Amino acid sequence: MSQILFYVVALLSLGCALSVILQRNPVYSALSLVGFLFLQAVYFVILRAYFLAVVQVLIYAGAIMVLFVYVVMVMNLSSDDLPRLHFKPVSIFLGGLFASILFYLFQSDKPITRIQALVVENNITEIAKLLFSEYVLAFEYISFLLVVAMVGVVVLNQRTQS
Amino acid sequence: MSMIYLPLIVIAACAFGILLCEGWRLQKNVSFFLGLLALIASLALLLNQEIQPHLTFFSHSLKLDGIWYVSTFFLIIISIFIFLLSHASLKPTKKEYFFFVLIALLGMSLISASNHLLMIFLSLELFSLCLYVLVTYNVSDVRANEAAMKYFILGAFAAGFFVFGTALIYAVSGSFVLSDIGEVILAPSGYHPYLLMGVSLLFVSLAFKVAAVPFHMWVPDAYEGAPSVVTSFMATAVKIAAFSVLFRLFLTCFLPLKTYWHTSFFVLCIATMVVGNVAALMQENLKRMLAYSAIAHSGYLLIAFISFQNISDLAPLHAFWFYLAVYSVMNLGAFGVLAATGYETLKDFQGFGYRSAVLALLFSVFLMSLAGIPPTAGFLSKFYLFSAAIASKQYILVVIALINAFISVYYYLKVLIAMYMSESIGGEKVSISLPAQVTLGVMFALTIYLGLQPGILNDFIQNAMRGVF
Numbered sequence: 189m190s191q192i193l194f195y196v197v198a199l200l201s202l203g204c205a206l207s208v209i210l211q212r213n214p215v216y217s218a219l220s221l222v223g224f225l226f227l228q229a230v231y232f233v234i235l236r237a238y239f240l241a242v243v244q245v246l247i248y249a250g251a252i253m254v255l256f257v258y259v260v261m262v263m264n265l266s267s268d269d270l271p272r273l274h275f276k277p278v279s280i281f282l283g284g285l286f287a288s289i290l291f292y293l294f295q296s297d298k299p300i301t302r303i304q305a306l307v308v309e310n311n312i313t314e315i316a317k318l319l320f321s322e323y324v325l326a327f328e329y330i331s332f333l334l335v336v337a338m339v340g341v342v343v344l345n346q347r348t349q350s
Numbered sequence: 351m352s353m354i355y356l357p358l359i360v361i362a363a364c365a366f367g368i369l370l371c372e373g374w375r376l377q378k379n380v381s382f383f384l385g386l387l388a389l390i391a392s393l394a395l396l397l398n399q400e401i402q403p404h405l406t407f408f409s410h411s412l413k414l415d416g417i418w419y420v421s422t423f424f425l426i427i428i429s430i431f432i433f434l435l436s437h438a439s440l441k442p443t444k445k446e447y448f449f450f451v452l453i454a455l456l457g458m459s460l461i462s463a464s465n466h467l468l469m470i471f472l473s474l475e476l477f478s479l480c481l482y483v484l485v486t487y488n489v490s491d492v493r494a495n496e497a498a499m500k501y502f503i504l505g506a507f508a509a510g511f512f513v514f515g516t517a518l519i520y521a522v523s524g525s526f527v528l529s530d531i532g533e534v535i536l537a538p539s540g541y542h543p544y545l546l547m548g549v550s551l552l553f554v555s556l557a558f559k560v561a562a563v564p565f566h567m568w569v570p571d572a573y574e575g576a577p578s579v580v581t582s583f584m585a586t587a588v589k590i591a592a593f594s595v596l597f598r599l600f601l602t603c604f605l606p607l608k609t610y611w612h613t614s615f616f617v618l619c620i621a622t623m624v625v626g627n628v629a630a631l632m633q634e635n636l637k638r639m640l641a642y643s644a645i646a647h648s649g650y651l652l653i654a655f656i657s658f659q660n661i662s663d664l665a666p667l668h669a670f671w672f673y674l675a676v677y678s679v680m681n682l683g684a685f686g687v688l689a690a691t692g693y694e695t696l697k698d699f700q701g702f703g704y705r706s707a708v709l710a711l712l713f714s715v716f717l718m719s720l721a722g723i724p725p726t727a728g729f730l731s732k733f734y735l736f737s738a739a740i741a742s743k744q745y746i747l748v749v750i751a752l753i754n755a756f757i758s759v760y761y762y763l764k765v766l767i768a769m770y771m772s773e774s775i776g777g778e779k780v781s782i783s784l785p786a787q788v789t790l791g792v793m794f795a796l797t798i799y800l801g802l803q804p805g806i807l808n809d810f811i812q813n814a815m816r817g818v819f
Contacts, residue, residue, distance in 0.1 A: 293543045325408035326468050329460075332362075333476050336453050339369065340483040343446045 190234050197234070201227035212270050214260045218253065225249040239312045354399050354414050355407065357392035357422070358459055364388030365452035372446065385448040386433050389455075393426045403817030406465055410527040413465035416814035420671055421462040421594040423810075424678060428587050429455045431682055431789045436579045438786035439689040440487070447487065451583065454480035458591035462598070467516045467526040470595055474512065474559070477591060478505050481584060485576040497575025504568045508558035515551030518544045528603040535606050549604055553611065556599070559592035561645050562652065563621040570629075573641035578692075581637060582685030585644045586678040593651060593674060601658060601667070602819065615655050619747065622649030623754045630761050634696050639761060640684060643720060646758060647677050650751060653735055657742040661819040664812075665741060669734035671811045676719075676731040676800055683716035683793035690786040696768050703770040706780045710769050712794050719797045721762040722755050727800035 204227060207220035225248040232241035319327050365388075368381040396419070403415040412418075432451060440447065457477030464470040482505070486498040520526060522542040523534040535541055558565040573581045600611060626646030633639035654670035687709060693699060703710040719728030732755060739748045782790075800807055 290547070293547050322409045323468070325411045326466070326472060329469070329472050329476075333472060333479070336450075336476060336479055339446065339449065340479055343444070343483060344486060344489070 193230075194234055197227050197230045212272075214265065214270070215257070218256045218260055221256065222249050222253045225253065237311060239315060354402065354405075355412070355463075357395040357399075357426075358456060360388055360392045360395065361452055361456050361459075365449050365456065368449045368452065369446070381448050382433065382437050385452055386430065388452065389426055389430045389433065393423075393430070396422060396426065401814060401817070410529065411466040411469050412460070412463045414463050416816065416818045417594055417598055418459070418463035420811060420814045421590050422459045424590050424675055425455055425458050425462075425587055428583070428590070428678055428682060431686075431792070432579060432583045432587075434785035434789045435582065435686055435689050438783040438789075439579055439692070440577060444487075447484070450480040450484050453477075454484070454583075455587070458587055461591050462594035464595065464598075465528050467519065467528070467531075470599075471509070471512055471516060474555075474595075475509060477588070478509075481580075481588065484580045484583070485572055487577050487580060491575070493575040494577075495575075497572045501568050501572040504558065508555045508565070511551045511558075512555035515548040515555065518548030518551065522548070528598070532603045532606075535604070541607075546607070546610055549607060549611065550614070552599060553614065556592060556596045557618060560589060560596060560648050560651075561622075562618045562648055563625045563645065564618070566622070566625070566645050569645055570638045570641040573644070574635060574637045578637065578685055578689035578694075581641075582682050582689060585640070585681045585685060589644070589648065590674055590678060593670075596655070597667075597670070600655060612656065615652055616747070619649050619652035619656060620750055622646065622652060623751060624649075627754045627757045627761075631757065633761070635694055636688060636696060636699070636765065637685075637694055639765075640681070640688075643758065643761075644681065646754065647720075649754070650732065650735060651677075653739050653744070653747055653751060656747060657739040657744045659742050663742070664815060664819075666735075666738040667815060668808065668811050669731070669738045671815070672804070672807060673731040673735050675807060675811075676727040676797075679793055679796045679800070680716050680719040680726075680728055683790060683797060684713065684720065686786065686790050686793060687713045687716065690782040690790065691780050696765065699765060699768045700772045701769070709780060709782070709790075712790050714766050714769065715794055715797055717762040717765055719801070721759045723759070725798070725801050727797050727804070730801050730804050 201224050204220045204224035208217050208224060211217040211220060226245065229241040229244040229249070232238070232244060364384055367384055367388075371381045371384065399419075401414075401416055401419050406413045429451060433448065436447065436451070454477040457473045457475075457480065461470055461473035461477065464473055482498055482502045485501055486494050488494045516526070519531060522545045523531045525531060525534075535545065554565065558568075561569045573584065576584065600615075604611065623646055626642050626644075626649055630639050630642035630646065633642060651670060651673055654666045654673070657666045688694065691698075691706075691709065693702075702713075715726060719726035722728045722732040736748050736751060739751075
């Protein structure tokens, strides 16, 4: 059952991802991205990581996508401003090469045994425990990174005004 | 003992202190002196520490061993001189400027200490974010905006590669900690192909940061668009940080996979040397020329990775760190001259030798050192590197590197010819301020001194590298 679900979701998300890069209109691209991110949340549900699924929908499909759409709206592009889609043969070739290498690798029948899925009833507690024990430095570090990003944005905008 | 990371805490605290200076509207120089004080204090604290090579902190996230020690030592010294140069050449100096330099230093120091793929990624982002802002320091300059945009977009791509590689490695090893990944590589059952893919993706991302050739496109634009001081920071500090993490990943953790990554390093090394030097020949803008020369120097540094065979012979590694230190000194000097005078093109330097004899002399010494002409430190660093490569039988590589070194003499000499052998286009004598004089003087002294007495730096490196393996 979950296998069928997985393949359906995989195909759908592939379609969405392709649509993100192939649409000419940025609004359609953004909407396809919303679809893609929702489908990602379904993966987490299949993996029984319910908390991550909720966070994925709230943060990515919610907050970040609103930003995207907002930016697209503010820019208010007419269809003349939009670039024509054109693909260089070289980039298609290299992209195809990379994809086929990845495909070849994923065919490998060597089992991956190292990861044990974190299947517990209450995975919020487990995530919290990990965040404040093993990953505490990274967790604090990210807040540091966010402060720097924020100051950077403020500084760049200050200068534009003056 | 537990406070071995105290130097980093000092830097972080003072960086936020500088941010507060803006809020409190203190005098402009306060942030400069506060930052300088922080750097000197952290340098003193660092030199006071004993290196403990096998101690890890925060559940193996950080490993403050010799790699961290050497690169942080270099990075702090570079930052001190960057502070002096910025004070001298960037008018008006914004207070946030020093905040970003300090935070970038913190990120670079932490990346060299990271023993954890997640920490490496976060540090990479931390210092890259600071640099994106620093590159657009002159917001009215169109070139700076273009440069920052290119740097930002390509940097985001490189970060994407890093994350993809990390994910693949995590899938196989179940851990972000480098020593655990090392165990998986050495496991008797052999490793999964995902691991190789992950390693090569990490390599792509880091090759971008060290400006190895297929991934070097951003370098000339970013170096040209940024203010010269920021360029010298990018050319020296970023390279040390990126090479230190490349060193930690490929020469400690992924060393058993050397049969696989050897060829890609080999090809990249040759391409980087050749493309960097040949492209530098065609440049009229000195910042672009020095940017391509910085690319070429990355190529020379990659030789050390190829010629390192096993841990019984550490000569390539010592040569590597020596080269990195000397490279930083001479680049800081050369870009420092550009920053202090505000000159950019070859035309600006015409007859410079008659207008400002001392500055022209210093610039000539830095350029000759970059070219590797004997009495300077640049020669000795190349000598160590190439002789280590010969000792491990990398003859083809050494021959190509030597040919490239000869090519490079041509474009460095072009500047000397412009300075001394062409009619002066007029213009008054250039006078530079005291902090810039101090910086250039110290760099000059180091270039000559390390060329004659390399022992002190060699001992320092050998001491620090003890116990890394």
